[in-house]
Amino acid sequence: MLDIRALQMSYGAEPVVENVDLGVAAGEFVSLIGPSGCGKSTLLRAVMGLQKPTAGNIRLDVEKAEIGFLFQDDALLPWRTARDNVALGLRIRGRSKGEARQEAMHWLESVGLGQFGDRYPRELSGGQRKRVAIAQVLALRPKLLLMDEPFASLDAIVRHYLTEDLLSWVEGEDLTVLMVTHDLEEAVAVSDRVVLLGNGPRAHVKGRWEIDLARPRDLLRVKEQPEFATTARQLWDALSEEVRTPTIRQRPELEVVNQ
Amino acid sequence: MNQANLWLQLRRAAALTLVLLAWEGISALGWVDPFYAPPPSAIGGSIAQLFIDGEIYKHLQATFGAALLGLFLGLIGGALLGFIAALIRPVAELLEPVMAMLNAIPRVILAPLFIIWLGIGIASKVALSFILVVVLTFFAVYNGIRDVDTRLVERVKTLGGGPLVLLREVYVPSVVAWVMGSLKVAVGFAFTGAVVGEFVASSRGLGYLLAFAQSTYNAELTFALIVLVLVFVMLLFGLAGALERHLLRWKYR
Structure with missing residues (x-):
C-alpha cells in the first residue's frame, strides 16, 4: 500500500x-x-x-484522493456547520449540494452526532469537533488513513x-x-x-x-x-x-x- | 433582547433624559447663555424646522451620497488592493509603504488637494471618504489574508480542494470576517470624509451647513446639525451591526 x-x-x-x-x-x-x-x-x-x-x-x-488525513487539531471551517464541513469533501469530489448534505448527515449519525448537523464548530466540544473531522475524512471512503x-x-x-x-x-x-x-x-x-x-x-x-x-x-x-x-x-x-x-x-x- | 439588556437600555435612556432635563432647567434659570448653549428644546425645534422647511433634504442627500459612495468604493478598492497585495509579492512591496504612510497621516489633510483637483462638487467629498476608507480596508484584507489559518488551508487541500475551492471556502470567508470587523469604523470614516470635505469647500451638505452655522455664530443650528449627523451615523452603525451579525453568525450565534 x-x-x-x-x-x-x-x-x-x-x-x-x-x-x-x-x-x-x-x-x-x-x-x-x-x-x-x-x-x-x-x-x-x-x-x-x-x-x-x-x-x-x-x-x-x-490515488491521492483515496488518502484521508486526520490532523492533530480540529481545523474545521469555523463558518461552516458540522454538516457542511463534512459535505465539503464530497462537494469537492463533484457531488451535488443535496446529495453531499444527505451523505454528510449519514456520516455525522454514524459518528454519533446526528442531532448536531446545524451547529457551528464553535458550538461543539473538542471531542465533538474531532468526531466531525473524522466523519469528514471517512465520508470520502479513503483506503489509506x-x-x-x-x-x-x-x-x-x-x-x-x-x-x-x-x-x-x-x-x-x-x-x-x-x-x-x-x-x-x-x-x-x-x-x-x-x-x-x-x-x-x-x-x-x-x-x-x-x-x-x-x-x-x-x-x-x-x-x-x-x-x-x-x-x-x-x-x-x-x-x-x-x-x-x-x-x-x-x-x-x-x-x-x-x- | 433579554431582560438584563432591556434594563440596561432603560437605565441609559433615563440617564440621558435626566441630563437633557437638567440642561433645559439650567437654561430656563438663565445660568448659561443660550447664545452659546441653547436648551435641548430649542435645538429640537431647530431640527424640526430644518425638516419642515424641507431645506435639509438636499444637504442630507449630498452628504449621504458622498459618504455612501466613498464607503462603497473604498471597501471594494481596499478589498481588491489587499487581495492582490497579499497574493502578489511585488505588488505588496510597492503598495505597503504607501498605505502605511497614508495610514500614519491624518488623511483629511488631503481635502484641500482634492478640492483643487476635483472642484467643490461631490467628487472631492467622495474622494476624501474613499481615501479614508480604502486604507483601513486595505490593511484589514491584506492582514486578513496573510493571517489565514494555514491549518484550514491544509485541511481543504487534503480533502482535495484546488485554488478555487480554497478561495471560496477559506480566503473569502476570512476576508469577510476581517472587513466586517472594521465596517463600523469604515462607516464613521466615510462620514468624516464627506463632512470634512464639505466643511472645507462646498455648496451643499451637512458640512456646508455646519460651516455656515459657524460663520454666523449660530450655536443652535450647529447643535442641531451635530445631533443630526449623530443620529444618522448611529442608524448606519445599527445596519452595519445587523449585517455583521448575519454574515458572521457562525461567530455570534
Whole structure:
C-alpha cells in the first residue's frame, strides 16, 4: 500500500529525518512513535504530499484522493456547520449540494452526532469537533488513513471512547492506517506494528515491533494481556534511551514546524 | 433582547433624559447663555424646522451620497488592493509603504488637494471618504489574508480542494470576517470624509451647513446639525451591526 525508501526530509540545510525505510501493507495498522521533534509529523506530511522530500522516494498504491488525513487539531471551517464541513469533501469530489448534505448527515449519525448537523464548530466540544473531522475524512471512503496525533488534545475519557470508535471504524471499513503518536500504550493497543523513530536531527528508524494481539480488540482488555505489557515495556526502554540521549544539533534554533 | 439588556437600555435612556432635563432647567434659570448653549428644546425645534422647511433634504442627500459612495468604493478598492497585495509579492512591496504612510497621516489633510483637483462638487467629498476608507480596508484584507489559518488551508487541500475551492471556502470567508470587523469604523470614516470635505469647500451638505452655522455664530443650528449627523451615523452603525451579525453568525450565534 505504502512504501517509503531512503527518505530524507529537510528544513533548510540540515535533514530532520534521513534514510528512513517504512512499508505499510494493505489492511495494516502501523504506528510511528518517537521523541517530539524527531520528524514523525514531517514524514506523514510527505506521504500526503504536503511537503517534498529532499531525497528518497515514496511509492503509493492508492490515488491521492483515496488518502484521508486526520490532523492533530480540529481545523474545521469555523463558518461552516458540522454538516457542511463534512459535505465539503464530497462537494469537492463533484457531488451535488443535496446529495453531499444527505451523505454528510449519514456520516455525522454514524459518528454519533446526528442531532448536531446545524451547529457551528464553535458550538461543539473538542471531542465533538474531532468526531466531525473524522466523519469528514471517512465520508470520502479513503483506503489509506494518515493520522497525526489525532487525539492528543483530548482528555483521557473522551480519548478512550474516540480511540475505541476509531478502531471499530478502521476494522469495519478495512482501512490501512499510518498513525503518528507519542503515546506508547495507545500505539501498542491499536497497532499491528509499531515503528520507533530515533532522535532528530537526522532521525532514522531505531526499531520495529510486531504486535500479535487478536482483532477485533477491546481497548480495555487488550492492556491486560501479557504480550501487551512485554511490548510496551520494550518500547518504553527504547524510547527512553532516545529521549535521554539528546543529540547535539548543528543549528540549535532549527525551526521545526510541528503540525 | 433579554431582560438584563432591556434594563440596561432603560437605565441609559433615563440617564440621558435626566441630563437633557437638567440642561433645559439650567437654561430656563438663565445660568448659561443660550447664545452659546441653547436648551435641548430649542435645538429640537431647530431640527424640526430644518425638516419642515424641507431645506435639509438636499444637504442630507449630498452628504449621504458622498459618504455612501466613498464607503462603497473604498471597501471594494481596499478589498481588491489587499487581495492582490497579499497574493502578489511585488505588488505588496510597492503598495505597503504607501498605505502605511497614508495610514500614519491624518488623511483629511488631503481635502484641500482634492478640492483643487476635483472642484467643490461631490467628487472631492467622495474622494476624501474613499481615501479614508480604502486604507483601513486595505490593511484589514491584506492582514486578513496573510493571517489565514494555514491549518484550514491544509485541511481543504487534503480533502482535495484546488485554488478555487480554497478561495471560496477559506480566503473569502476570512476576508469577510476581517472587513466586517472594521465596517463600523469604515462607516464613521466615510462620514468624516464627506463632512470634512464639505466643511472645507462646498455648496451643499451637512458640512456646508455646519460651516455656515459657524460663520454666523449660530450655536443652535450647529447643535442641531451635530445631533443630526449623530443620529444618522448611529442608524448606519445599527445596519452595519445587523449585517455583521448575519454574515458572521457562525461567530455570534
